Amino acid sequence: MYFLKRLAALVPLLLVISFLAFVLVRLAPGGPFDRERKPASPEIERQLQTKYHLNEPVWKQYLLFLGGLARGDFGPSLKYRNHTVTDVIAQALPVSMLLGAMAFGFAMGVGIPVGYFTAVKRGRWEDYAGSFFAILMVCVPGFVIAPVLIMLLAIKWRLLPVAMWASPAHVILPVTALGLYFSGRIARLMREGMLNTMQSEFITAARAKGLSEHTLLLKHAFRLAVLPVVSYSGPLLADLLTGSFVIETIFQIPGIGVFIVNGSLNRDYTLVVGLVVLYAALLVVLNLLVDFLYTLLDPRVKYA
C-alpha cells in the first residue's frame, strides 16, 4: 500500500519537474536557432519559430507538450530535425542502460569485496592495499582513466578495440573506465559500514555466544553493513543507466549521456525536457526500489 502511494505521488512530481525543466531551459539566454549564420530572410527565422510553436506563450507550449506526452510523444528534436525525441531515446537509451548496468555490476562486484576485506583485515597490508586502490579510483576521474586504458590496452598492446559499440569486446574498456570510479566509492562505503557494524553490540553478543567468525561477519554483519551501499546504489544506478557524457564521447558509444549534455548546449528544448523527465522518473522509481530492498535487509525497517 505504502509503495502504491509512493508510486502515485510520482505523477504530480513529474509534472512539477517537467514544468520547471520546460521553463528553465527557455529562460537560458540564446535559442535553438541562434547560429553562426542567419537565414537570408527574417521570414525564414519566423517560420522556424512557428513550426515548433516557439512563438506561442510558454504556458500554451507547455500544454501542447503535455498533450503530446499523454500520447507518449515527446515532440520533435529541434536540433536533429528528422528525429523525434522518442526516436533518440529509443535508440540511445538501451545502449546506455546496457553500459550502465554492466558498469554497475562491475562497481558492485569490485567495490563490495574490496570494502569487505579491507574492513575485516583492518590494519594489515591487505587493508592498506585495498584502501589505496579505493582512494585512487575515487580521485582519478574517468577522462583520465579512459585514455590511459585506451593507450595501453587498445593502442599499445592491441588487445581490445579503441572505441565504438559493435561487439562484446567493445564493452570491456568503457565498462571498466566507467565502473572503476564507483567501485572505489562503494569499497569505501562498504568498509565504513563493516567497521561500524563490527563494533555494534549485537555482533559482540553473537561472538560471545560462540558463533564462528565467518558466519558472524558474512551472515550478520554484512547484511547491515551493506545498507549504505544500497542507499547509494539507487541514485547511482539511475545515473549510470542514463549514460555518461565523458565515457560515451571518448569511446564513441551511441548512448543517451551525450544527448543530455549536447541537448542543453544546443538549446534543444524538447530533447532536454524529454530527457529530464526520463531521468527523474528513473530516479524516483529506483529510490523506491531501494526503500523496498531496505525492508528485506534490515529487520528494523518496516513501512505500513
Add this chain to the structure above:
Amino acid sequence: MAAGLLTSALCLLTSGCFRHEAPANVTIINGNEPESLDPHIVTGVSEMRLTKALFDGLTKLDPTNATPVPALAASWEISPDGRVYTFHLRTNAVWSTGEPITTEDVLWSWFRALSPATAGDYAGQLFYIKGAQDWYEGRLKDSDQVGIHALDARTLRVELNSPLAFFLELCSFPTLAIVPKQTIEKYGDRWLHARPLPTSGAFTLGAWRVNDKVRFLRNSRYWDAANTASEIIDVLPVGSPNTALNLYETGVADVVWDKDLVPTELMDVLIKRPDFHSFTYLGTYFYRFNVTKPPFNDPRVRRAFALATDKPRIINKLTKGAEIPATNFVPAGVANYTGAAGLPFDPDAARRELAAAGFPGGKGFPRVSYTFFSAAGGAKLHPKVGVELQQMWHDVLGVDVELRQIERKVFYSSQSRLDYDISTSSWIGDYNDANTFLDLFTSTSGNNRTGWKNARYDELVHRANNEVDSKKRAEIFCQAETILIAEEPPIVPLYFYAGFNYFDPNKIGGIWQNILDEHPMQFIYKKPVFKQ
C-alpha cells in the same frame, strides 16, 4: 579477477545486443552526428557531404577541382544576358526505386525548399530566382510568377533576377537537390526513415542510427552507377578529434575528413606525415567590431586595432597548421578573383591612427572587451586567439582589452543583437565565388552583425552581381573589399583556414583535394592489397 569473469560473463550474455552487419568497403569519419539528412534543411558542411551522396541536383561538382558538371541535367543553354537557363534532364535519370525523375520532381523539390513550411535555413539560396523571395515572403501568391517552369517532362526553364556567375555551382548545392515527393508527403519530417527510401544520388540510405553510424549503399539505378566505386560506405559520427585519431590509427576508419578532427595539440607532428593532407580552403577566421557604439564607431580606432594585429604570430604560435595569414577577407584561391590590399601589421601607423582618434598612447581609451566562446574541436582555439590579440593591442596601442568568454548559443545571440565590442568570427563560403563572402556585409544581410552600413559598398556589390564580364566583376568586387578591410574596416581578417583530411593514399583512392573540400563518396574506394 572476479570482475574480469563478471565482465566476460556479461559480455557473453549481451552479445545478442549487437548487430551483425556486412563490413563496409570504406569507413569515413565525418564529424558530429548529422542534424539532418534532408538536403533542404541541413546547414553544416559535414551534413552536406552526406546529403550529396543521396540526392543529386541538376549539376554536381567535379571531384578533382570542384567545378560544376552535369548531374541530373545532361546539358543546358544560357541566354546571352545570363538571366535565363534552360536545362535538359537526362533520359536515364531514375529514382533508386525505379521511377523516372522528371521536371515535375525538380519543380516540386525547389518549391518545397522554398516553402515556409519546410523552414529550411538555406531557402535563401533560391532567392536568386525571379519572384522566389516574394513568393517565400507571401507577397506573391501565384507560383506561376516564380521563374521556374517545366517546358516538358525533360526541359526546365529558370529565370534569374540578375546574371549569376555561380548559378551552375548553386545547382549542385543541397538546397537545390531533387527529393522524392511521395515519400515526403506520406511521412512528413520523418521521411528519411522510410524504407525503401527513393534517392536521386549515387547511394541509398542503408541505416541511420544516431551517434552510431550512417550506412550508404550503392544505388544501382543511379544514372552514373558505372562510376560508383564502392558498394557500402559507413560514415561514423565522431566529434572528438582524439577518438577520431584513435579509430584511424587502429584501422577502424579509413578516412577522416574534417579540419576540426585533427587534435590541435598534435598538429605540428601530424602535419609532417604523408597520410595527412592539407589544402587551401574557402574559409576565413576574422574578428568583428560593433560599429554602433564608441569607441569603435570611429573608423580610425578600428584601423588602429587592425594595424596592431600581427597575423603570422597567431599561426606560428597557435594554429601551427597550413593556415595562411589573411591580408584580405575573400580567401586566396577563390575563382576569378584577386583580393584587395588590406592593412598590414604596422605598429607606428596603428599608434598614429589611435592618437588621431583622440587616444594618444591609449590614454583615456574606454574599457572594451573581446567576446568569444569555447567549444570542442576547432573552437578550442578562440580563447587562445583572444589572449594573443589582447597582448598585441596592449603592446602596440597601450590599450587593455578585457576577455569575455560566453557559451556558444549565448555568443551567437549576443553577436546578432550587437551586444559586444569586438567578437571572434569565422565564415566558410557556400560556393566558389567572392560574393559568398562580400555579400555578408551589405546593410541588409542578416549575417552582417557589425551594425556597419555603407551605401557605396552595397551599391558596388549589387553592381558586381549584375556584371556579366568576369574581369570587370572582379574589379568592382575588389573596390568593395577595399572599403571593407582597408578604409572602414568593420572586420579584421586574421587567417584563411586550411582544409585537412587524413587517409593513406596507398590504400584509399578517389579523393582529390580542392578548395571546396568537396569529396563525393561516389568515387571513393579501397585499393586492393597486393602482397609481394
